[in-house]
Amino acid sequence: MNSATDVWxxxxxxxxxxxxxxxxxxxxxxxxxxxxxxxxxxxxFGRKPGGIYIPRFRNIGNDKRDYLRGxxxxxxxxxxxxxxxxxxxxxxxxxKEALSEPGSWTMGLGAFGEILPYHDNKIxxxxxxxxxxxxxVLNIDAEIKENEKKMRADxxxxxxxxxEAAGLKDVHTYDSVYGFGQGIHEMGTARMGRDPKxxxxxxxxxxxxxxxxxxxxxxxxxxxACVNPSLTYMALTARAADFAVKExxxxxL
Numbered sequence: 579m580n581s582a583t584d585v586w587x588x589x590x591x592x593x594x595x596x597x598x599x600x601x602x603x604x605x606x607x608x609x610x611x612x613x614x615x616x617x618x619x620x621x622x623f624g625r626k627p628g629g630i631y632i633p634r635f636r637n638i639g640n641d642k643r644d645y646l647r648g649x650x651x652x653x654x655x656x657x658x659x660x661x662x663x664x665x666x667x668x669x670x671x672x673x674k675e676a677l678s679e680p681g682s683w684t685m686g687l688g689a690f691g692e693i694l695p696y697h698d699n700k701i702x703x704x705x706x707x708x709x710x711x712x713x714x715v716l717n718i719d720a721e722i723k724e725n726e727k728k729m730r731a732d733x734x735x736x737x738x739x740x741x742e743a744a745g746l747k748d749v750h751t752y753d754s755v756y757g758f759g760q761g762i763h764e765m766g767t768a769r770m771g772r773d774p775k776x777x778x779x780x781x782x783x784x785x786x787x788x789x790x791x792x793x794x795x796x797x798x799x800x801x802x803a804c805v806n807p808s809l810t811y812m813a814l815t816a817r818a819a820d821f822a823v824k825e826x827x828x829x830x831l
Contacts, residue, residue, distance in 0.1 A: 579592070579597065579598065579702075579703050580703070580713060580714070582787075582788075585787075586787060590785065590787060590788060590791065591768060591778045591779075591785040591786070591787050591788070591791070591793075592778075592787075593774065593786065593787050594774060594775055594776055594777060594778060594786070596697075596768075596769055596776065596777060596778050597767065597768060597778050598700050598701045598702055598767050599697050599698075599699070599700045599766070599767065599769075600695040600696065600697060600699065600700075600766040600767060600769050600800075601699040601700055601701055601718070601720045601758075601764070601765075601766045601767050602692075602693045602694075602695055602699070602763075602764070602765040602766040602799065602801070602802040603693055603720075603758055603759055603760075603761040603762075603763050603764055603765070603802070604690045604691060604692065604693065604761035604763045604802060604804065605690075605691045605693055605722050605726050605729075605730070605756045605761065606688060606689060606690045606691065606756060606760070606761055607688075607753070607754040607755065607756045607760065608688070608689055608730050608733050608734050608751075608752060608753040608754065608756070609651065609653070609686060609687045609688040609689045609733060609734060609737045609751070609752065610686070610687055610734060610735075610737035610738040610741055610749055610750065610751045610752065611684055611685065611686035611687070611741070611749070611750065611752070612684065612685060612686075612738075612741045612742070612746030612747060612748055612749035612750070613682060613683070613684055613746060613747045613748045614655065614682070614683035614684065614685055614745075614746055614747075615682075615745075615747055617683050618680070618682060621680055628654040628655050628656060629652070629653070629654040630651075630652075630653050630654055631650065631651065631652055632650055632651035632653075632687070632740075633650050633805075634648040634649060634650045634804050634805075635648070636648040636649065636729075636732060636736070643728075643729075643732065644728055645724075645725045645726075645728040645729045646694060646725055647691075647692040647694065647725075647729075647801075647803075647804070648691070648692065648729070648804060649689045649690060649691035649692065649729060649732070649733050649804050650689070650690055650804045650805060651687045651688065651689050651690075651737060652687075652688050652690060653685065653686050653687035653688055653737075654685065654686070655683055655684065655685040656683070656684060656685075657680055657681045657682070657683055657684075658681025658682055658684070685741065685744075685746060687737035687740065687741065688737075689730075689733035689734075689736075689737060690761065690804055690805075690806075691726060691729045691730065691733055691804055692729075692801070692802045692803055692804045693722060693726055693802055694723075694725055694726075694801075694802075695766055695769070695800060695801055695802070696720075696723065698719075699719070699720035699721065699758075699766075700719055700720065700767075701716055701717065701718050701719075701720075701767055702716075702717045702719070703715070703716065703717070704716070704717045718758070718759070720758045720759075721758060722756065722758070730753060730756075734751035734752070734753060735751065737751065738750070738751050763796070763802070763806065763807055764796050765796040765797070765799035765802050765807060766796070766797065766799055766800075766802075767797045768785075768793050768797035768798055769797075769798065769799070769800045770783065770798050770799075770800055771800070774786035774787075777800075778793070778797075779793055779798050782817075782818060782821045783798055783814060783817075783818040783821075784818075789830075789831065790831050792818050792822060794811060794814045794815040794818045795811055796811060798814065
């Protein structure tokens with residue numbers, strides 16, 4: 579947005595009007611947790627694998643919901659630790675005795691949901707506010723909409739249903755309220771596409787307006803899915819680099 583403004587008013591790659599638009603993230607901070615009974619006399623040693631991942635299962639096949647796309651879960655089981663005693667203000671022998679007993683087990687499922695690529699979820703430059711280098715600061719104008727809010731109900735209730743089916747007790751759902759960007763999986767704003775009128779990049783991650791410029795980070799994404807995106811960026815980067823080398827050898831770049 580700061581480059582080639584003498585050629586394109588909105589900056590390099592802005593001819594389609596899509597640069598800065600379609601900002602996405604993963605909305606999360608909701609799910610369920612509960613207590614696991616019957617293992618108070620058991621203990622473990624070493625670093626045991628305790629994390630789990632449940633792939634997306636909603637809106638697939640015959641399962642239809644009143645929202646688009648879906649979500650996956652990240653979670654795991656763990657024991658309470660010494661921090662459980664802080665609220666009790668125990669001291670001396672009472673504190674030592676309390677900490678000598680292993681805590682109870684809990685398990686939680688936290689959902690990560692897809693945010694759709696809304697055109698009005700966007701970033702712009704604030705030319706009236708400059709950073710310490712004299713460059714315009716970034717404005718972010720984005721929010722989750724009704725589709726994601728409907729999804730969050732299932733993200734909580736489905737987690738509780740699975741934990742209860744597994745035998746956990748005192749299962750409760752939670753929604754800690756999501757703010758855009760907290761997922762730190764920022765995507766969009768320079769989307770790929772087949773038409774230079776509706777996208778910033780072509781299928782090889784080249785900027786339509788400048789074929790010697792490649793964008794291979796999360797900005798190129800056209801949708802967010804619900805999985806961690808970093809490996810996709812790496813694959814896109816490797817593919818684009820291979821393409822760029824071949825184009826250089828052909829003298830096309």
